[in-house]
Amino acid sequence: MSPASAAPPPTYERPYTSPRPRGGFLLVACPGGAEEELCRRQRELLPALQRGAWRRGVVTFRLPAGFDPPDDFFPDLVFARAVIRSLGQVTAATTAKLVAAATALAGAADWDNVHVFPRDPRAETDVSAIRHALLEACALPADAPAIAAPGDRVLDCVIDTPDRWWVGWHRATSPPSRWPGGMYPVPLPADKVSRAWLKLDEAIATFGIPLGHGERACELGGAPGGSCQRLLEAGLHVVGVDPALVDERVAAQSRFTHWRKRSRDVKLRDFRGFDWIVSDMNIDPVSTLEALGRVVTAPGVRPKGIVATLKLPAWSRAEALPAWLATFRGWGYAPQARHLSTGGRELCVYAERAGRPRSTTRRRATRRPGR
Numbered sequence: 001m002s003p004a005s006a007a008p009p010p011t012y013e014r015p016y017t018s019p020r021p022r023g024g025f026l027l028v029a030c031p032g033g034a035e036e037e038l039c040r041r042q043r044e045l046l047p048a049l050q051r052g053a054w055r056r057g058v059v060t061f062r063l064p065a066g067f068d069p070p071d072d073f074f075p076d077l078v079f080a081r082a083v084i085r086s087l088g089q090v091t092a093a094t095t096a097k098l099v100a101a102a103t104a105l106a107g108a109a110d111w112d113n114v115h116v117f118p119r120d121p122r123a124e125t126d127v128s129a130i131r132h133a134l135l136e137a138c139a140l141p142a143d144a145p146a147i148a149a150p151g152d153r154v155l156d157c158v159i160d161t162p163d164r165w166w167v168g169w170h171r172a173t174s175p176p177s178r179w180p181g182g183m184y185p186v187p188l189p190a191d192k193v194s195r196a197w198l199k200l201d202e203a204i205a206t207f208g209i210p211l212g213h214g215e216r217a218c219e220l221g222g223a224p225g226g227s228c229q230r231l232l233e234a235g236l237h238v239v240g241v242d243p244a245l246v247d248e249r250v251a252a253q254s255r256f257t258h259w260r261k262r263s264r265d266v267k268l269r270d271f272r273g274f275d276w277i278v279s280d281m282n283i284d285p286v287s288t289l290e291a292l293g294r295v296v297t298a299p300g301v302r303p304k305g306i307v308a309t310l311k312l313p314a315w316s317r318a319e320a321l322p323a324w325l326a327t328f329r330g331w332g333y334a335p336q337a338r339h340l341s342t343g344g345r346e347l348c349v350y351a352e353r354a355g356r357p358r359s360t361t362r363r364r365a366t367r368r369p370g371r
C-alpha cells in the first residue's frame with residue numbers, strides 16, 4: 001500500500017484535463033546514495049519498467065508500451081521522494097532559453113502549479129528565480145504557493161546541472177506529492193531541541209498519524225527530546241526512555257516523564273496503557289525490532305500505533321525491509337515504510353494496529369503544511 005493512501009483522500013472538484021504529451025518515462029527522485037535500493041524496490045513492485053538514466057538523486061524508468069499510469073501515480077517505492085512523468089531533458093546556456101525549451105516540450109497551458117527542485121538538494125541553485133520565470137511563462141500568478149493543492153497538474157523542472165533540466169509533470173495527491181521534489185517544506189523552528197522534532201512532524205504529515213489529545217506515548221531513544229517535544233505539542237502525555245539526558249525545555253514539562261535507562265531495563269508491565277510507541281534509537285535495525293517486539297508483544301501492552309526509525313548502517317541494509325515489515329505484521333500491525341526527506345540514512349515505519357478502523361471524527365493533532 002502506498003503511504004499516500006493513509007492520508008485523507010484528496011478532493012478533486014475542479015474540471016480536469018489530463019496533460020498531453022504524456023511522456024514515456026517515470027523520473028523518480030530519491031535520497032543521494034539510495035538509487036540502488038530504489039531500483040530493488042522497483043524490480044519487486046514494477047518489474048516491467050526498464051531503468052533509463054541514473055544520476056545521484058534521480059533514476060528514470062522507461063514505461064512499457066501500452067502502460068499509461070494514472071496521472072497521480074505514486075508507487076510505493078519507499079525511497080521515492082517524487083515520482084513524475086518525464087518528457088525529457090532541455091539544455092541551454094541561459095535560464096530564459098531553458099524556460100522557452102521547457103515550455104515548448106511540456107506546453108505552457110493548463111498547469112496549475114510549477115515545482116522546481118535540484119536533483120541534488122546540496123546544489124546551490126536559485127530555484128525561486130527559475131520557478132518565477134516558469135510561472136510567468138505558464139501565465140500563473142507570481143505568488144502561487146509552492147505547495148500544490150490536491151488535484152493540481154504540476155509542471156516539474158528538475159535541475160540536473162545549471163544548463164540542463166529534466167522536464168515532466170505529475171498530479172498532486174498525497175502530501176509528499178504536493179511538496180516540491182517531495183521535500184518537507186517546513187524549516188526546523190528555532191525553539192525545537194533536536195531535528196527529530198522535524199522528522200516526526202514530517203511523519204505525521206506524510207502518514208496522517210492520528211495522534212489524539214490526552215493520549216499516552218512512549219519513545220524509546222527519547223533524548224535529547226525533539227520528538228517528545230512534538231508529541232507534547234500534540235497534547236499527549238509522554239514518557240521518554242533513554243539513558244542520555246533530556247533537554248530541560250522538555251524535561252521540565254508537566255506531561256513529560258524521563259525513564260533514564262535503556263529500553264530493556266524497563267519492566268514490561270510499565271509499558272501498559274500507552275497508545276503510541278515511538279522509537280528512534282541509534283542502534284542496528286535488528287536491535288530496534290528486538291526492543292520494539294519485546295514491548296508490543298508483552299501481556300497487556302497493545303498500542304494503537306508504532307512510529308519507528310530504522311537506522312541503516314548502509315543503504316543496502318534496506319534489502320531486509322520486506323522481512324522487517326513482516327515482523328510488524330506478525331505483531332498484529334499494518335506497516336508502511338518511507339524514507340523521510342528530513343531523515344538521514346534511515347527509514348520511517350508507521351504501523352497501525354491491524355483491524356482498527358481509522359477514526360475521522362476524533363480530534364486530530366496533525367498539522368499539515370499548506371492546509
Ligand SMILES: C[S@@+](CC[C@H](N)C(=O)[O-])C[C@H]1O[C@@H](n2cnc3c(N)ncnc32)[C@H](O)[C@@H]1O
Pocket residue numbers: 193194195196197220221222223224225226227228241242243244261262263264280281282283291
Ligand atoms: C537519534 S538519538 C534520539 C533523538 C531523539 N528521538 C530526539 O527526539 O531528540 C538516539 C538515542 O537513542 C538512545 N538509545 C540507544 N540505545 C538505546 C536503548 N537501548 N534504549 C534507550 N535509548 C537508547 C541514545 O542514548 C540516543 O539518545
